[in-house]
Amino acid sequence: MNDTTTFPPPTAAELRADFWRKWIEIGAIVLLFFLFVGPLTPEVNEAHYLAKARHYWNPAWCPDDHFLNSGDAHGVFYWSFGWITTLVSFPVAAWIGRWLCWIAIAVAWRRMIAQVTDLPWAGLYGMAMGLAGVYYLHMAGEWLIGGVEAKCFAYAFAFWGIGDALSGRWNRAWILLGIASAFHVLVGGWMVVCLMFCWLVCPRQRATIRSFWPGLFAGGAIALVGVVPLLLLDRGVAPEDSALASYYYVYERLNHHLVVHSFSLSFKLRFTLATFAWAGTAWLLRNHDKARLVNGVVAGSVVLVLIGVFIDQYFVFVLNDYLSAAKLLRLYWYRIADVMVPIGLSINLLALYQLHRAKLPTVARGVLVAVCLLVAVGLLVRIADRWTATAGPADQSTLVSDPTAWQEVGAWIRENTPPEAIFLTPRMQSTFKWYAQRAEVVTTKDVPQDDMNLLEWRWRRGAVQWRSINNRNTLSLAGLTEENVRDLVEKYGLKYVVVDQVIARRDHVPIEWSFQRIYPVDPAENASYEVYEVTP
Structure with a gap:
């Protein structure tokens, strides 16, 4: 009807x-x-x-x-x-x-x-x-x-x-x-x-x-x-290089998104x-x-989640093949x-x-x-x-030691350094380019998407961030020796170093360089961040 x-x-x-x-x-x-x-x-x-x-x-x-x-x-x-x-x-x-x-x-x-x-x-x-x-x-x-x-x-x-x-x-x-x-x-x-x-x-x-x-x-x-x-992006990259890049991307940088176990x-x-x-x-x-x-x-x-879990469990725990797993897990199954x-x-x-x-x-x-x-x-x-937050989410997520001081040093750098200058910057941040608008040697957050640059990014992290840990067991760049810094100048053309002194003081690691401190201007001021100009 x-x-x-x-x-x-x-x-x-x-x-x-x-x-x-x-x-x-x-x-x-x-x-x-x-x-x-x-x-x-x-x-x-x-x-x-x-x-x-x-x-x-x-x-x-x-x-x-x-x-x-x-x-x-x-x-x-x-x-x-x-x-x-x-x-x-x-x-x-x-x-x-x-x-x-x-x-x-x-x-x-x-x-x-x-x-x-x-x-x-x-x-x-x-x-x-x-x-x-x-x-x-x-x-x-x-x-x-x-x-x-x-x-x-x-x-x-x-x-x-x-x-x-x-x-x-x-x-x-x-x-x-x-x-x-x-x-x-x-x-x-x-x-x-x-x-x-x-x-x-x-x-x-x-x-x-x-x-x-x-x-x-x-x-x-x-x-x-x-x-x-x-x-x-990865045309011409050797398979072994591509496999290593995927491994570093998945298991070192973004395991919190990609590795279910x-x-x-x-x-x-x-x-x-x-x-x-x-x-x-x-x-x-x-x-x-x-x-x-x-x-x-x-x-x-x-x-898709179940497929990702299978890849994670089978390739890693059954085949013990991390490289093959990384190539597949890079696809964000979850x-x-x-x-x-x-x-x-x-x-x-x-x-x-x-x-x-x-x-x-x-x-x-x-x-x-x-x-x-x-x-x-x-x-x-x-x-x-x-x-009620006092710092932006990006600064909170990367555990910036002193968000207000970080913005201030960024503004000072933007106004007082050449636009083409390259900086060594603290590990615990991801917003240097946002505030200072200057180039960096490496940043943990800024992982490249193409394999060859991803491998270069990992080498840069080793040369900068991991070396400071190995030298003096600190996340601050104060852990670098003057010889380390000069080596980085030769490799990457940097001109300035920004040191997180909050972490350095906490770890009892004084700076042992002969470079001139240009920020803060007052030599008697104990700032959260210090800027050093690397001189010949």
């Missing part, structure tokens, strides 16, 4: 009200992002990405910085956004980028979740749950909302593409995921794999290959804009519990067509699940509430209220931490 019930078309007033409700909700989501991130710059990766972006457009800026002259793994981001860094200061560029990617993610997210549930304010509630989930339940250190970088725009296009798949626009979905891949090969590429897995396990909702192959082809062609330059047990347990919770809600929604599609994408991300499992769980909880609020109102409302209270407490703790 056909349902002949008809509904009148919405009036102009209703359309206007819907329009404003949508944009008010999007504004509320962006405000949530702002509160979540806090008022300070730079974020953990912003100094890294924005310095590279400025150098991409202006190679004369910090012309002899090793990292800035290394291969560009995110060329689309640098090309599309980097020019802004040549017009305004780094903090202003960071805020412009943050607002752009936050608005893009908010719009794409609300559009995606509206395909699953039409609950009022579902976008805001779902994102609040998702943010808290990603922050507290991640396993490998992935994040969704923070500073501006390539993956932020990739996630925006990925969410828009998933939303199109939910609404049956598979051709456009593949194209949008291709754009995401161009911005960030791993985020966009793994999202493509997850959507393909979703297509395989959701036969009732999927389109035919014949119907969407043009979009798949077009998306793949667009993705090549980001993939091909990345593949060309080195992750904290608490991180693994909380992510596992979140995955089981998501799986339980996904089973309850197995007959919900739209939720099933979302959960197919999430299931794909969980399969990245997408860190985001999509909490996101999928939040969508499922809202969909379940909508399904059962009429039949089981007390239970549905009780569960939703409990989850909302838990999320609210978690977000308030995070927001309070960010808004």
